[in-house]
Amino acid sequence: MKYFRFAFMSIYDNIKVNILMIVEILVILLGVNIIVGGYNNRNMLYKPYYDLLNNYTGWYVAFDTDENTGELLTNEMKGDLEEIRMYEFSGNIEFAGQQADIKINICPDEIMDNLKMSVYSGKWETSLSDKTVCIAAPNTFGLKAGDKIISPLFLNEITVSAVLTDPCYLPSFSSWSTMSGIENFYKKYSTLYYSKEIENSQHLEIIMSSSEFSETGADISNAQSCFIIYGNHLTEENIEYNEKILRDNYNSGISFSDIKKRAEMSINNILKKYIPIAVCAFIVILIGIISCTAINTLRQTKNYGTLFICGMRWSDCIKICAAYTTIIMLCSVSLTIAAVSVCKIFNISAYFGLAFQWNNVIVSIIILTVILLLNLIIPAFIIRNKTPVEIIKENN
């Protein structure tokens, strides 16, 4: 602890340079966490589809794909085909003594199991053995985590396990009507989701897994988009033949490989675009930090000489430097945590599409370790090149 005492002396002695250093580290941490947060958010959206898009070949149809039409088509198509379909239920429900129209987006279990969104309240639970659960979109109706949704059409009540942050992405695939045309429809990776803001919520919207919805015993209102998975051993000719049928009947179709390409492009773009900027900024700021550390160490050598005559070992100067850097970094980390918390509390992270996860912590630790090591190497170099006798003689 005594080294922290002397480290505070260093900070107080050169307060302006040290504030600059705290700000520099804060800028690095915030910048990198924003990039990683953006990457996480896009990755989070891709993850539910990862297995499907990477392990299978197939065709995605983002249109009202009712099962009868689907059956006719699949009869015409070649090879074994499997369908993963999104459904929708619309109706009137009751919760907490009030009535409202609701749209339930019924998600295939395969996708729902890998889905994880930022929640505003409650806990992300998409399947529970003792009750039927759902995730609610942000709403102005007052539907909150823990509320029970009832309807004469349901055999049992549905419990809201969590409410998503505002704005949110719903795996609805039904953004057809919101897009201007087929050209734009798949341009954005986000079209696998329906972006919803609380301001535009005209009705309640929830998401449920197929298996959870089936527990209610209610009939679905209509079928939405569909992933058509081709079986193994399908030749290139047969794939082309199938896709021609799909294109002729659903002009809003796309192959899995194209969705995957676009999704990965969207994820990697953030890294390609911002990492060079971040690296340049990191180098510039690192030079700033090194300069500040060098100035600080040079200013402190007289005090280290004083501590030496009081009984400190010369090699212990580096412990003071380590304590000093730790304090500076703690200040920057505290400010970063405060900034991230403010972002989360005021939903700023949701608006900017940022998801803070464990990799944010890991990347931050790596950056802090680099800064700590540099902040020890520079003073060690300065201190090693000076002896206490030289410092005492310089000052006498």
Added chain:
Amino acid sequence: MIEINGLYKTYNYKKSGAFEALHDISVTIEDGTMNAIIGRSGSGKSTLLHILGCIDSFEKGSYKFNGKEIAEYSEKERALFRSENVGIVLQDFSLIETYSVLENVLTPFYFTNKTYSKKEMKSKALAVLKSVRLDKLENKSVNKLSGGQKQRVAIARAIVNNPSVILADEPTGALDSKTAAEIMELFRELNEKGHTVIIVTHDLEIAKQCDRIIEISDGRIKKE
């Protein structure tokens, strides 16, 4: 008791530009005495004081403190020696300017092996400040003190761990004659309390106030 025998000190030892600062120094300093080391600038007197205070090392010879050979001490033991056995006062005071008077005086406690509670440390520091006539100034920042007051703080810091030897390198060099006289009076009082005092000075008037004068010239003891 300090016993020095055949001590040599060369700067840049075994390197180009080597310079012999001390040559075959042999001297014994009895406990409880007040000694002055005099000599011209560059004579080696400060180097000898630095060696006595374990600030600097030497290549050849023997330095025994109360019968123990200092040359055999590890870095840790030498640091502890500086903290507990000697109190060092320098011409520029060597105080931590951002600290208060009390904080400066408390500093040696952080490097001693003796364990004190915070209360004990503070009461010892206050008692020492009183003995150097700086009571009521304990909370004042040292950068607001006069040169004489700063040197008193440096002396208080040097004696707070109750070392047997006080080493002072030109302690009055930066002070006017009246303040210098007060500081010398303080050293005399400490000597009377049983501390061995060794003062390095080029001022013969200051040296004359000590019991013994050791004159160094060109790294050799010229006269005692």
